[in-house]
Amino acid sequence: MIKNIFNWCKRHIVLFTLLSVLAIVVFGFVNIQILHMTSEPEFCQLCHPSQGFGPLAEVDSWEHSAHGEAGVSCLDCHGRPGVLGYMKAKLGGLKDTYMQLTISAEEKLEILSNPHENLVPSWHCLYCHSDEGNRQVRSNTKGPMKLVNMRMLDDVVNPSFRERKGLADIMEETFVGGTHFDHSLHIEEFELSCRDCHFGVVHNPATSTDRMNFCLTCHAEMSDDAPQTNDCNICHAAQLTMNQGAGVNGIEEIPGLMYGEAADMTCTDCHTGVTKGIYRPSASTCTSCHDEDYKEVLTEWETTTKKRIEMLKRVQVQVEAALLEADSAKRNTAEVWTLYQNGLRNLKFVRNDGTNGAHNSEYAKAILNQVEDDFTLALTKLDTIW
Ligand code: HEC
Ligand code: HEC
Ligand code: HEC
Ligand code: HEC
Ligand code: HEC
Ligand code: HEC
Ligand code: HEC
Ligand code: HEC
Known part of the structure; x- marks a missing residue:
């Protein structure tokens, strides 16, 4: 029987080779699909x-995290770089x-x-998140970095x-x-790790109150040259420039309606709770100086700005995808990349302030108009390049 097959193969050597190659390709393909x-x-x-x-809620929390929204998936963090890292993660899956x-449900929950x-x-x-860190891992990783894009x-x-993602080299x-x-200063000087401040970054984020309190465990009682609690301006660069209405x-x-010369106010005139460890003001803060209906002014600022940010985030994804497509078709996209990155940087500027316009609604609006113009022009230009 085996001899017969062997003889058949010998006689149809070309056909046999073709069939073997086909089998390997199909088998490989099925395997890759399973891995995927x-x-x-x-x-x-x-x-x-x-x-x-x-x-137990790791998938749902991820879906609503900044990483999930940016398409960074489970194995981008839970598998190490390189083909070997990927395979090791798959074995961990087994x-x-x-x-x-x-194991019991309780034991699983415990783990x-x-x-x-x-x-x-x-x-x-x-x-x-850093260039040097990326370079080091690339040169130290054993085996190939990738076979196909997994x-x-x-x-x-x-x-x-x-x-491309608009991220800082931290x-x-x-x-x-x-x-x-x-x-770099804090991590090297005090041997802190990412999880000291970003614990639960994806699955159970700390609040920003927790994060500020962590800084204050050191900064509330330090030498003159390190910022103290009341030096809001030194740590909160984004909120300072937004209040000033400058920097883009x-x-x-x-300038903001209330910051600086306009009303001669500083941060702590609104952020009155700081001494009690409550940093975030609310609508009732406005009414300690203004009429009751100024609550609606705040809501109006926040809802309109937030809506526009959400909309522009979606356009950003669209422009990035269109740019990558044009690049892979070898079009000349240098000029459009500049437009895109300009828009990206300015959008970040507004997002970093984090108040959806509460600090300076007019300035935020002017910046977002510019972002929309840049993104729209980028898409138009990409169309004409085709
Ligand atoms: C595959 C690359 C990748 C890896 C690995 C990665 N990140 Fe990120 N990270 C991103 C991207 C992309 C964003 C941008 C999200 C956005 O557009 O807002 C981001 C955003 C962030 C942010 C800001 C948004 C937020 O959630 O507060 C922090 C903080 C952060 N990463 C920390 C970490 C930490 C800590 C780790 C390791 C546990 C990590 N990242 C691993 C790609 C990565
Ligand atoms: C068949 C069920 C099952 C599937 C599917 C599964 N997990 Fe798990 N996972 C578990 C159990 C059970 C544990 C706790 C025991 C352990 O550590 O293996 C766990 C633990 C983990 C841990 C923590 C490990 C540790 O050492 O603390 C991570 C991370 C994880 N899973 C990620 C993933 C990712 C990512 C996927 C999808 C690619 C996935 N899991 C799919 C059952 C599963
Ligand atoms: C002592 C606390 C601390 C430690 C330790 C720390 N971070 Fe941060 N990280 C911060 C603070 C504060 C910010 C600014 C948060 C903000 O304004 O949203 C930040 C911001 C970031 C961002 C967002 C950058 C952006 O462009 O929006 C990333 C990414 C990040 N950290 C990654 C890391 C990684 C990776 C590590 C470990 C190597 C790490 N951090 C360690 C406190 C820390
Ligand atoms: C940006 C990196 C990143 C991504 C993406 C990510 N995780 Fe995690 N994951 C972590 C970190 C860091 C921890 C350690 C604990 C912590 O800081 O939350 C963790 C912890 C876990 C744990 C241990 C139990 C727990 O809740 O802490 C599980 C299970 C897990 N992740 C599953 C997943 C799954 C499933 C996905 C995809 C849906 C995913 N992770 C995506 C970074 C990530
Ligand atoms: C473990 C204690 C510790 C923690 C936690 C800590 N710092 Fe510091 N920080 C210091 C010390 C000490 C210095 C002064 C270092 C020097 O000037 O050499 C400093 C300096 C600074 C400076 C001025 C130096 C510079 O970078 O130009 C800033 C700003 C700062 N820290 C911000 C923060 C923020 C924001 C956090 C919280 C996310 C934080 N620190 C958490 C100890 C700490
Ligand atoms: C040593 C640096 C430092 C100083 C000084 C500082 N902060 Fe913060 N603050 C932080 C960090 C870091 C965060 C967390 C940022 C994040 O995660 O986005 C924060 C968060 C906040 C938040 C958001 C809190 C929340 O619950 O969401 C407010 C509001 C705030 N700070 C106001 C102030 C005011 C007002 C002052 C001056 C009285 C001040 N901060 C001084 C570092 C500082
Ligand atoms: C006119 C009042 C007012 C002034 C002046 C003001 N803030 Fe705020 N700030 C607010 C309000 C209101 C919020 C909360 C917005 C919300 O909850 O959505 C806020 C939120 C913040 C946050 C949290 C942002 C986040 O990411 O969640 C920080 C940090 C902050 N302010 C810092 C400052 C600093 C620094 C100054 C001075 C340069 C300042 N603020 C001046 C009203 C003010
Ligand atoms: C500490 C007192 C104080 C607080 C708190 C405060 N404001 Fe003001 N506000 C002023 C002063 C002073 C002016 C400038 C003088 C003027 O034109 O009435 C002003 C001006 C304004 C103006 C432009 C002029 C007008 O009257 O329409 C608006 C709008 C405004 N504030 C809204 C708010 C909102 C919204 C909040 C809450 C986030 C807030 N303010 C919190 C004191 C305050």
Whole structure:
């Protein structure tokens, strides 16, 4: 029987070779499809199914996080860079399945409630968030970085990834997310890790009150040269420039209605709770100086600005996708990239302030108009390039 098959193969050597190649391709393809399917959040959700935040709700919390919205998926963080890192994560998945079948629901909850401190090590975060960190991992990783594109991580080459996403190099820049904070200084000087401040970054984010309190564990009682609690302006660069209505190239300066000379107010005139550890004012703060109907003024500022930011975030994704498509078709896109990045930077400026216009609604509006113009022009130009 075997001899017969062997003889058949010999006689039809070309056909046999073709069939073998076909078999390998089909087998490889099916395998890759399985790898893909079992990496999707929908698959993880089978065993991590809850809604909200915290243990068991990892998929839902991810979906509503900045990373989820930016398309950074589970294995971009829970698998290390490189082909070997990817395969190791897939083997870890087999262990998950085995554990699912063998441990009790309580034991599972116990494990998920106490994630290992190195579950996602700092160097892994720096692979995306710094240029030097990216370079180091690329040169230290054993085996190929990628065979085919299995996840976003395979495509992360800095600085181009960072710039495309509008991210800071956190180890080089000292103003990140609009806060004056030198990551490199603090991490190296005090041996802090990402999770000290960004614990639960995806699955259970700390509030910004927690984060400010963490700074104040050191900064409330320090030497003269480090900022103290009342030095709001030093740490809160984004909110300061928004109140001043300055800092964006090409947009006329529009000082806030209440900050500085206009009403001779400072941060703590609105942020009156600071001494009690309550930082965030509310609509009733306005009415301590104004009529009751100024509550509506605040709501009006916040809802209109927020709506426009949401809309422009969607357009941003559209422009980025169109640019990548045009690039892969080898069109000349240099000019459009400049427009896109300009818009991206200005949109970040408004988002970093974080108040949806409460600090300076007119200035925010002027900037967002400019962003919309830049994005629209970028899309028009891409159309004509085709
Ligand atoms: C068949 C059920 C099942 C599926 C599917 C599943 N998990 Fe899990 N997962 C578990 C169980 C059970 C645990 C707790 C026991 C353990 O650590 O393996 C767990 C734990 C984890 C942990 C924490 C590990 C630790 O050491 O603390 C991570 C991270 C994780 N899963 C990520 C994922 C990702 C990402 C996916 C989708 C690609 C996924 N899981 C799909 C059942 C599953
Ligand atoms: C695959 C690359 C990648 C990895 C790995 C990654 N990030 Fe990010 N991160 C991003 C992108 C892209 C954004 C931008 C989201 C946006 O557009 O607002 C982001 C945003 C952030 C932000 C700002 C938004 C927020 O959620 O507060 C923080 C903080 C952050 N990352 C921290 C981390 C930490 C800590 C880790 C490691 C546990 C990590 N990142 C791993 C790509 C990555
Ligand atoms: C001592 C606290 C602290 C530590 C430790 C820390 N961060 Fe941050 N990080 C901050 C603060 C504060 C901000 C600004 C937050 C804001 O204004 O939204 C920030 C912002 C960021 C951002 C957003 C940048 C942007 O462009 O919006 C990223 C990404 C980030 N951190 C990543 C990391 C990573 C990765 C690590 C570990 C290597 C780390 N951080 C360690 C406090 C910390
Ligand atoms: C930006 C990186 C990042 C992404 C993307 C991400 N995680 Fe996590 N995940 C973490 C970090 C960091 C921890 C460690 C605890 C913490 O800081 O929240 C963690 C913890 C976990 C845990 C341990 C239990 C817990 O709740 O802490 C599970 C399970 C998990 N992630 C599953 C997932 C799944 C499933 C996805 C995709 C839907 C995902 N993660 C996407 C960074 C990420
Ligand atoms: C472990 C204690 C500690 C924590 C926590 C800490 N800092 Fe610092 N920070 C210091 C010390 C000490 C200095 C002075 C260092 C120097 O000038 O050499 C400093 C300096 C600074 C400076 C001025 C130096 C510079 O970067 O130009 C800023 C701004 C600052 N910290 C912001 C923050 C913020 C924001 C946080 C919270 C996210 C924070 N720090 C958390 C200890 C800390
Ligand atoms: C040492 C640096 C530092 C100083 C000084 C400082 N802050 Fe903060 N503050 C922070 C950081 C870091 C955060 C968290 C930012 C984030 O995560 O987006 C924060 C958060 C806040 C928030 C948001 C709180 C919330 O619950 O959402 C408000 C409001 C605020 N600060 C107001 C002030 C005011 C007003 C002052 C001056 C009286 C001040 N801060 C001084 C670092 C500082
Ligand atoms: C006219 C009153 C007013 C003044 C003056 C003012 N703020 Fe605010 N600020 C607010 C209100 C209102 C909010 C809350 C908006 C909300 O909850 O959506 C806020 C929110 C914030 C936040 C939180 C932003 C976030 O990301 O959630 C910070 C930080 C902040 N202010 C800092 C400052 C600083 C620094 C100054 C001085 C340069 C300042 N504010 C001056 C009214 C004011
Ligand atoms: C500490 C007192 C104080 C607080 C708190 C305050 N304002 Fe004002 N506001 C002033 C002063 C003073 C002026 C400038 C003088 C003027 O034109 O009435 C002003 C001007 C204004 C103006 C432009 C002139 C007008 O009267 O229409 C608006 C709009 C306004 N404030 C809205 C708000 C809103 C919304 C809040 C809450 C986020 C707020 N203010 C909180 C004192 C305050």
